[in-house]
Amino acid sequence: MKIEIDQSAGFCFGVKNAIEKAENELLQGNQVYCLGEMVHNMEEMNRLNKLGLITINHDEFEKLSNVSVLIRAHGEPPQTYEYANKAHIHLIEATCPVVIRLQKKIRDTNTENNEAQIVIAGKPDHPEVKGLAGNVNKEVVVVNDPSELDKIDFQKPVNLFVQTTLHPEKLKEIKSNMIRRFRESGYDPSNLVVKNRICGQVANRIPSLKTFCRKHDLIIFVSGKNSSNGKSLFAVCQSINPNSHFLSNEAELQAGWFKHINSVGISGATSTPGWLLEQIAQKIKEHI
Numbered sequence: 409m410k411i412e413i414d415q416s417a418g419f420c421f422g423v424k425n426a427i428e429k430a431e432n433e434l435l436q437g438n439q440v441y442c443l444g445e446m447v448h449n450m451e452e453m454n455r456l457n458k459l460g461l462i463t464i465n466h467d468e469f470e471k472l473s474n475v476s477v478l479i480r481a482h483g484e485p486p487q488t489y490e491y492a493n494k495a496h497i498h499l500i501e502a503t504c505p506v507v508i509r510l511q512k513k514i515r516d517t518n519t520e521n522n523e524a525q526i527v528i529a530g531k532p533d534h535p536e537v538k539g540l541a542g543n544v545n546k547e548v549v550v551v552n553d554p555s556e557l558d559k560i561d562f563q564k565p566v567n568l569f570v571q572t573t574l575h576p577e578k579l580k581e582i583k584s585n586m587i588r589r590f591r592e593s594g595y596d597p598s599n600l601v602v603k604n605r606i607c608g609q610v611a612n613r614i615p616s617l618k619t620f621c622r623k624h625d626l627i628i629f630v631s632g633k634n635s636s637n638g639k640s641l642f643a644v645c646q647s648i649n650p651n652s653h654f655l656s657n658e659a660e661l662q663a664g665w666f667k668h669i670n671s672v673g674i675s676g677a678t679s680t681p682g683w684l685l686e687q688i689a690q691k692i693k694e695h696i
């Protein structure tokens with residue numbers, strides 16, 4: 409049985425950079441707190457915790473002072489920086505450069521002082537979306553599905569921002585429905601301005617993942633269960649190869665999946681570590 413690991417799977421550069429920054433500090437013996445889960449992958453989190461990384465939530469953060477706290481790739485709203493400044497917290501800045509550019513763009517749009525509404529296409533509880541919305545001092549509408557468009561006033565212009573990991577098909581669906589709603593309300597759809605794009609690391613993964621899924625009889629897709637990028641990439645696998653299985657670690661492998669299979673492709677989300685994909689490939693070689 410042939411086993412291939414998808415070369416385009418694994419951490420995106422934003423997550424790699426954040427993990428490297430944490431490791432550098434920890435290896436020097438410094439105590440490091442991380443505000444929120446560094447990466448939505450329990451196996452990688454266990455590895456980092458063993459190195460000494462302490463994950464905290466916002467309530468815990470606001471009780472700390474005089475410590476080092478890492479800001480992960482998703483970024484944070486300005487309020488986090490204000491508190492850190494007051495509490496003499498040293499911030500290790502690991503916000504992804506793509507997210508930093510996006511935060512700047514939304515701040516600039518906010519200060520343009522026009523009547524346009526700011527809409528974010530993404531998940532309201534996603535840290536990147538919360539960080540973006542925190543950069544705006546007027547109402548921000550967050551929509552994650554075309555069924556939520558009633559929150560928008562289609563008699564006013566819209567500046568649409570997009571969560572970097574949103575599925576491109578979902579964005580297409582939201583945009584086309586917004587254009588339809590503008591037309592229905594008699595307002596010019598050119599008043600919809602899309603201010604940013606889905607991250608290239610995410611968008612480019614989809615075509616290469618589709619090609620990879622076509623090459624194999626069986627796809628093993630490895631991701632944390634709470635990774636939104638993992639869920640949307642797995643949906644891509646299933647759409648191309650219905651014989652696809654989602655798992656988080658090697659213990660979830662089932663011998664029955666591999667009967668009458670000649671080739672297995674192993675892929676993962678942007679939050680899945682390369683070492684985990686290797687470990688799963690090894691386990692399949694040895695035990696299945």
Ligand code: SF4
Nearest residue numbers: 420422504506572607
């Ligand atoms: S998915 Fe893209 S924007 Fe998000 S952290 Fe990774 S590289 Fe940065």
